[in-house]
Amino acid sequence: MRSGLHIYTHRHYPSRIRGGHTYVEVRAGDEPVRSRGNGFDFLLCLGDSFGRSETEGAFYGNEELKPLTEQFDELNEGGVIVYDSGQFDEADIARTELAERAEENDWHVYPVDLRSIAREHGRAIMRNTAGVGVTAALIGQDLSGFEELLKESMSGEMMEANLNVLQDAYERAQEFDMSHDITLPEGSHEEQHAMLTGSDGIAYGALDSGCRFISGYPMTPWTDVFSIMSQKLPKYGGISEQVEDEIAAATLALGASHAGVKAMSGSAGGGFALMSEALGLAEMTETPIVYIEAMRAGPSTGMPTKTEQGDLEHVLYSSQGDSCRIVFAPANVREMYEQTRLAFELAYDYHLPALVVYDQKLEGELRSVPVSFFDREPDPDLGATLTEEELRDAAHDASGKFKRFQHYPDGEREGVNPRSIPGQKGGRFLATGNESSPTGHISEDTVNRKRQMERRMGKLESVSAELDEREASNQATYGDDDAAYGILTWGSTQDTAFEAVDTLDDAGHSVKAMGVSDLMPFPDREVTEFLESVSECLVVEMNASGQFRGLVQRELGQFGPKLSSLLKFNGEPYRSEEVVAVFEESIDGGQPDAQNVKYVPATGD
Amino acid sequence: MSAFSAIDDEEQEIDQNDFTPGIEPQATWCPGCGDFAVLKALKGAMPELGRTPDEVLLVTGIGCSGKLNSYFECYGYHSLHGRSLPVARAAKLANPGLEVIAAGGDGDGYGIGGNHFMHTARENHDMAYIVFNNEIFGLTKGQTSPTSPKGHKSKTQPHGSAKDPVRPLTLALSSGASYIARAAAVNPRQAKNILIEAIEHDGFAHVDFLTQCPTWNKDAKQYIPYTDIQDSDEYDFDTSDRREAADVMYEAETKIHEGEVLTGRFYQETGRPSYGQEKRAIGEAPDQPLAERYFDEDAEWERAVDDIAAHHT
Numbered sequence: 001m002r003s004g005l006h007i008y009t010h011r012h013y014p015s016r017i018r019g020g021h022t023y024v025e026v027r028a029g030d031e032p033v034r035s036r037g038n039g040f041d042f043l044l045c046l047g048d049s050f051g052r053s054e055t056e057g058a059f060y061g062n063e064e065l066k067p068l069t070e071q072f073d074e075l076n077e078g079g080v081i082v083y084d085s086g087q088f089d090e091a092d093i094a095r096t097e098l099a100e101r102a103e104e105n106d107w108h109v110y111p112v113d114l115r116s117i118a119r120e121h122g123r124a125i126m127r128n129t130a131g132v133g134v135t136a137a138l139i140g141q142d143l144s145g146f147e148e149l150l151k152e153s154m155s156g157e158m159m160e161a162n163l164n165v166l167q168d169a170y171e172r173a174q175e176f177d178m179s180h181d182i183t184l185p186e187g188s189h190e191e192q193h194a195m196l197t198g199s200d201g202i203a204y205g206a207l208d209s210g211c212r213f214i215s216g217y218p219m220t221p222w223t224d225v226f227s228i229m230s231q232k233l234p235k236y237g238g239i240s241e242q243v244e245d246e247i248a249a250a251t252l253a254l255g256a257s258h259a260g261v262k263a264m265s266g267s268a269g270g271g272f273a274l275m276s277e278a279l280g281l282a283e284m285t286e287t288p289i290v291y292i293e294a295m296r297a298g299p300s301t302g303m304p305t306k307t308e309q310g311d312l313e314h315v316l317y318s319s320q321g322d323s324c325r326i327v328f329a330p331a332n333v334r335e336m337y338e339q340t341r342l343a344f345e346l347a348y349d350y351h352l353p354a355l356v357v358y359d360q361k362l363e364g365e366l367r368s369v370p371v372s373f374f375d376r377e378p379d380p381d382l383g384a385t386l387t388e389e390e391l392r393d394a395a396h397d398a399s400g401k402f403k404r405f406q407h408y409p410d411g412e413r414e415g416v417n418p419r420s421i422p423g424q425k426g427g428r429f430l431a432t433g434n435e436s437s438p439t440g441h442i443s444e445d446t447v448n449r450k451r452q453m454e455r456r457m458g459k460l461e462s463v464s465a466e467l468d469e470r471e472a473s474n475q476a477t478y479g480d481d482d483a484a485y486g487i488l489t490w491g492s493t494q495d496t497a498f499e500a501v502d503t504l505d506d507a508g509h510s511v512k513a514m515g516v517s518d519l520m521p522f523p524d525r526e527v528t529e530f531l532e533s534v535s536e537c538l539v540v541e542m543n544a545s546g547q548f549r550g551l552v553q554r555e556l557g558q559f560g561p562k563l564s565s566l567l568k569f570n571g572e573p574y575r576s577e578e579v580v581a582v583f584e585e586s587i588d589g590g591q592p593d594a595q596n597v598k599y600v601p602a603t604g605d
Numbered sequence: 606m607s608a609f610s611a612i613d614d615e616e617q618e619i620d621q622n623d624f625t626p627g628i629e630p631q632a633t634w635c636p637g638c639g640d641f642a643v644l645k646a647l648k649g650a651m652p653e654l655g656r657t658p659d660e661v662l663l664v665t666g667i668g669c670s671g672k673l674n675s676y677f678e679c680y681g682y683h684s685l686h687g688r689s690l691p692v693a694r695a696a697k698l699a700n701p702g703l704e705v706i707a708a709g710g711d712g713d714g715y716g717i718g719g720n721h722f723m724h725t726a727r728e729n730h731d732m733a734y735i736v737f738n739n740e741i742f743g744l745t746k747g748q749t750s751p752t753s754p755k756g757h758k759s760k761t762q763p764h765g766s767a768k769d770p771v772r773p774l775t776l777a778l779s780s781g782a783s784y785i786a787r788a789a790a791v792n793p794r795q796a797k798n799i800l801i802e803a804i805e806h807d808g809f810a811h812v813d814f815l816t817q818c819p820t821w822n823k824d825a826k827q828y829i830p831y832t833d834i835q836d837s838d839e840y841d842f843d844t845s846d847r848r849e850a851a852d853v854m855y856e857a858e859t860k861i862h863e864g865e866v867l868t869g870r871f872y873q874e875t876g877r878p879s880y881g882q883e884k885r886a887i888g889e890a891p892d893q894p895l896a897e898r899y900f901d902e903d904a905e906w907e908r909a910v911d912d913i914a915a916h917h918t
Binding site: 002192193194195196200204205207208210212213215232233234235236237238239240241243244245247248251252253254255256258259260261262263277278281285371374375376377378380382385387388397398399400401421422423424425426427428429430431432433434439440441442 | 608609610611612614626627628629658659660662664667674675678679680681682683684685688690691692693694695696697698699700702703720721723724884888889890891895896898899900904906907908909910912913914917918
């Protein structure tokens, strides 16, 4: 990024206590990068970082060789392999048939004793720095950027040793007889860029919304947001609470919000299951709150560190009674920042829970974004809240109790009663999870019940209208407006689908795509217009039952025969070529032969 | 100038009737129910504490006890079964000036909310927690509860409960509560004084309040005869001594099933900082009440972009 390129990363890590095949995909380009791309060009293979995994009878197979063997299928033709010959046994390398495969695929293999280079200047653990030095030499990048980073993050002997390792490895690699044809593209940024994960996007969005309270319990992949907030909040004058369980986490956040603080909580799917009663309580008591839900492969514990979009119905309908919540599914760092801000704004303006749902893919996915994107004013506004002065003129019952839940409030937004905050003079009322009268006292009167339900549910319609009127839609569209075919997707899959549109365009197809973020209230008009404008549409998502396709049909009540599904649920995000292949094979009634994905034809086909 | 002028407003005169809601002045608990005594003691405590309805946040769970919110005039949050404590403690962190009181039943606090009870006590949040302990599930009509005696028969335990009851005082002590007392509905004067102490206590104050259920728990009757352990020569002990307190709690929790009711203060730890004080001392909570900041027009709000430019470029 510092050399003027745009960056995208995806991290793979097993759900293990220690060890295991862990790696990061880095994709760089002179134009903004939207997905993990298709295959690698360059494999830097460090091997088992512990170097002491058992190989005989190991449950997980030969861990030492996995960094090589697990990647063979994804290394592109003409690609480069650098492996640590100080780490791998020659006989083992021979067993992987590396030479034969390299021959077949025109791979360029560079065995380098990274371990020895590291040891010469420091310790064996620095062989990753040696690997970076070799990589830089092989792709034609100078070392200045790496040196800068090492100097910023280290000091003293440690820094010196690493700098020496880097330099030595770089120089040695310069001597290689290079046969490959892969170089780093050149790029330049007109302005300063920052590298952020999706978790950063949520956390900074929350902080810029004036959120100063978070309560949580650790659970992958939500832990990142919780950790970032916990580290930032003391500096921002806020409070973070790690509590006994997710039930407490969700409920504490309500207590803080009720007492007048912008508050949030969140979890991954399993922890979110414990939050469903608090979610319903927020809907009923009209306590504004933002909950974050990080999806990973389910059901149950599933695959904790692997991605999936299987919690769609969980976040939409979890908790008893009719759902009255806002749910956004942002697609990338920018959207995560924007939509987290919007979630806070709407939650506090309308007094309902606003959820942001994302997945393991977005959690740790680094992207480069211009710093200026974040250059905006914080929004600490408490939304529909009264001051003591305003409370004096507000409606009260004869006994002096504030009418917090009037049937026909005269506030700025339909159905929303601006609230008081405990401690304000003249503002006392009762908030209850029971159905209640205008003063908050428990009521089972049928007329009251019907009106209060209509008023609360009506707030969602107001939110829907407000979202519809906004200049900037949360739905992203891509491609030629007049395209004949469509790809519809949601959340983290969006930008990969957009990349597929480019590939399909280049291949002569007429296709466009829409990435939906508003899951509740659903953007009926926008999605209807999109679907009406195409003859067929492939709905792309990462789950096994086509939950989003189901939502589209449920919300719009039509288009069934137009919608086919592309599903992926093996724990890895899509590569754009998978979308491209299934699109090409399936249009006009074909039956794709899909390996890692599943195709479901349209109903009635 | 505070945005919450009800807090510590010393000018206002306080009458305990201010805490009787105009909307539901009459509680609908069964005649003879011990819950009336909690309500009365709590109302009586307020003028002595100098608190007005607008500066009190009463958070309740679900059950007959949860209805306390309908019959006690103040800011109320009638939450979920077992969840009064998490709501209450966050509200206290958000605005330490509020008088936060949590209340619920024995099923609520020692059963479904047991985990929150343990951790709220451990963290020593500055609040009073009143547990209406009637040794039965009342609102759902008479099922065995966590404090029901072993052998207690009910529709859900037709052969009698095979479980030993929870020892709530001991549980509070080992969890870390810094004030632990037991009151009984039959002794309203003591109950009021205990509630005053519990509310004034700077830390987590647990009051196990024996509230007889004349409808569903005929065995418990009136919780008589009772002994005030502070008035009894038999229980001469130091309430600030954890070990001695544990012994007397053991006696109380055993004797209640043998027909003798021991009430009074069992444990009082002074000088221990409350959780809020601890958080502020280590720099993990602001010195000024967090809730005030949102009403302060001159407040300066940190900008994420400064952090992003400094740490992500």
